[in-house]
Amino acid sequence: MPTYYVASDIGGTFTDTVVIDQDGNVGRYKSSTVPDNPAEGVLDTLVDAAQERGVDLEELLGQVEVFAHGTTIATNAMLEGRARRVGLIQTRGFGDTLTIMRGFKSIGLDEEDIKRFRTLVKQPTAVPRAMTEEVTERVDYAGRVVCPLDEDDVRRAVRALRDRGAEVIAVALLWSFANDEHERRVAEIVAEEAPELGVTLSSEFLPRIGEYERTLTTAVNASLRPVLKTSLDSFENTLTRAGLRSGPLLMQSNGGLATFSEVEKRAAATVMSGPVGGVIASQFLGTRSGHRNVVTTDMGGTSFDVGLVLDGLPVMSNTTLIGRDELALPSVAVRAIGAGAGSIASVRNGVLQVGPESAGARPGPACYGRGGERPTVADADLVLGYLNPENFLGGRLTLDVERARTAIETHVARPAGLSVEAAAEGIKTIVDSRMADLVRQVTVEQGYDPTDFAVFAYGGAGPLHAFSYGAELGCPQIIVPITASVHSAFGIGCSDLTMVEEISQPMQTPPGTTDHAGALPPETLDATFDELAARATRDLVAAGADKDSISLVRSVEIRFRAQIHVLTVTLDTGAGALTAADVNGMVERFVEQYEGRFGKGAAFLEGGVEITTFRVVATSPVPRAELTAVADHSAVAGGSAATRPVFSGGTWRDATVLRGDQLHDGMTIDGLAIVELADTTVVIGPDQDAVVDGAGDLVIQTRA
Structure with missing residues (x-):
């Protein structure tokens, strides 16, 4: 019986899945995300995978050895205000820790919001002051008990928070990382007074110095745990009923996998679950092709994410930024802006703007024909001729050019006094410039020269726009991996079981x-x-890892x-x-x-x-196949190329159009050219050429 290794990534617009068989062949599948039932989108991709292999879904899932998953559940719950209501218990005298905050008013805002000085204010507190209770206790910096815990005070605080509607309790006492005795006793009292309330202790979850960061992160984790658990339980049950026999693994912000049961305790550590997968995939493929310095650029339907791989390793951050809050959790460093294929274009005070608002999966861009009426980047790409309306998502969705033109004309061209084509090119130029600016922030502003890096372009829309934003940066090569449209999912499948333990001393x-x-x-x-290593090893062994590995x-x-x-x-x-x-x-x-x-x-x-x-x-390594056949074309492919008019540089010009099955190893493609793969579109600029390498990747370079 064949063995399969599966990884999925649920994005804001599309759900991506890769299925790798025991021979190393990679299958790539996409479907629209179903916001109300994320597992449905994953099952849609798996049904396609099963049909391609001539088996039913249950048979396919029954042969899956490893199922890894990336999710935006925690991220969306936090950004959309769907997290649970937290009651916070702190040391007496320190109940204003979250209100005082740390940092700048601009944290988490895009450039347009930062410019609005009159409305530039601090972000709302993660826990309202009314939901914070102080209790009498004190431990000093050395862990010595200076003031015993007043247990009657704790009981009063728990009852008060429960009566005010707390759904979960977070406990963050001042020096609990030096001595957790008082926090553990608070948890016992909560179990006695309000057993229905879940408890997160900072001394267990994040035993580190810095009362603001530790309190914020503990409170966020407490608010997300029930949401993540409910969703993951539903997800796992749905897949199990469909035939999955192995327990799924979940991607963490640090670039490693964990079991559902383990990651539920650390829900806040999953807020970058999806985006970091693309960085890990770029590291993996970059090492294979000899590129140890890589800028990773992921343009999806909702956002544009940028990361770095330096000397073969992903750049890490000590913190994780989600919305306007900076959590004290290590993560693969990824910067994001609201610039995706679904980013909405508008004219405000005579100025054309693109994003950060997105049309999402529902209703989506106007050209999807699902009720969207406002123009997006995808509509502009279609009007300009870069997208083939008959070959979107492998032909499963036909794009409506007239709807796209009408949306751009109504909301951009007419208000700005432009032709529809000029307005569409303006939309594309603005979004490309915003993306190039973000890459500069990640490279130049951190002391790195972009010319020392190769650009990996992926995501549903990255390969279409990379020829523009990549060339603007002066990077020597723009690499579009054959896994581009499902790159984050592929990276999730390349990850290992990971456990992070830390303590402040x-x-x-x-x-x-x-x-x-x-x-x-x-x-x-x-x-x-040694103490931290013993704890991390114990947890990995409990998750099924071989201690020797x-x-x-x-x-x-x-x-x-x-x-x-x-x-x-x-x-x-x-x-x-x-x-x-x-x-x-x-x-x-x-x-x-x-x-x-x-x-x-x-x-x-x-x-x-x-x-x-x-x-x-x-x-600990997760079992996986050795990749031997990533490309979906052979050395004997060929056939005559077609042409299609494209509006570029203010005029219509003919672009060479090639299908994926016309490519072969070593083939050179002169721009202006469009390569239509089954799941994405790659554009090679007029002053560029591209070479197809042995793995099926397209390597774009500016002509000398």
Whole structure:
């Protein structure tokens, strides 16, 4: 019996699925997302996969060894206000922690909103002040109990929060990461007073320094856990009834997979579940093709996401930005703006604007014929001639050119005094420029030269627009992988089981220290790392991992004393005991990273350094097939090319049009050209050419 490895990614507009068989052949499938029942969209793609293989759905699912999944459940619940109502318990005197906040009023806003200074205000608090209760207790920085927990005060607080409508309880006491005794007792009292309320303890979920970040993240996690659990249970039950025998895995923001039962405890760690898959896929394919520095660009129906792969590894962030809140959870660094194929174009005060509002899956762009009347980027692409109305989603959806023209004429061309074609090209130019600006923010503004990177372009619309925004950046190559339309799903299928454990145990060196290992004893660091490694290993084994297959990566968050912001430094000694040289080398790498970001000479070792947080990332490989046949065309493909008029540069010109089955390994395509694959459209600009490589990827370059 054949064995299959399946990964799916539910986006705002489309649901993508890849099915890889035991011989390494990759099948790619798309369907419209069903917002009210996300599993339905996944099943639609699996039905297509089963039909392609001549079996029924139950037979296909019965042969699946690994099913990995990416979801926007937690993200949407938070952004759309569907998370559960949280009651927050804090140390007396610190109930205003979330109200005071930390950060800038501009966090999470796009450029247009930042410019509106009169309406630039702080974001709403994650938990209203009325839903916060203070209790009498105090533990000091060393974990010593200064003031015992007043249990009667806790009972009063729990009853008050329950009476005000709390659906879940979050507990974030001031120094609980140093001593969790009081938080554990609060959880016991909640179970006695209001057993129907779920509890999230900061000391269990996020035992790290920084009361605002820890409180915010704990509260968000508490609000999302019931939502994620309900959805995941429904998703798993639906797939099980359809024939799936293996328990599905879920993608986390850190780029690793976890079991549904484990990830439910860490719901906030899934808010970037879908977007990070594309970065992991780009890392995987980039390493195969020799590209170790990659800019990842994902243009879907709703957003445009950008990440980086440096020297073969995805760039990580110590925090996760969701909406206007910055959660203290490590994640693959992905920046996003509201610029997708479904982004709505409008004229405001005589100025053409595109996004961030999106038409989504329902009703979608006007050309979908599902009731949408406002023009989108997809409508502009169709009017300009880049899209074939008969070959969208492999011909399963016929696009309506007249509806697209009418929408653009009514809402953009006429108000702006332009022709329909000029208005459509204006829409495309604006969205391409916004995307190029975001890539510059991720590269140039972080000290990287875009010309040192290859651009990976994927998502449903990325291959169509990359010829423009990629060339604007001056990147030497734009790579459209054969998996482009389902790239994030493919990356989810390339990921490993991952568990992250961390704890804050601040350690400092005195000012002027040169022998850092003397103030940061290696054996003390080892003891903390060993404790975290044991916990991470235990959880991975419980998830089904082979203990001998688990690898560990240790890192610290470190800063100069008296500073706020930290950098993460990885120790490259595996699981072996640390030496004094390792510790001194760790500080040297911190200084190197610090000066790389803030400028040569910016480091201030005379002031001493401080380790704030220890982290261990444990991974175990998930069974997968070796990819041997990603492309869907052969070396003997061929056939004459067609042409189609395209409006480009203010005029109509003929573009060469090729189908996927006309491509072959080593083939060169001169632009202006359009390649119509079964699930996406690739455009090669008029001053560019493209080469088809052995994996079926299209490598676009500017002509010399």
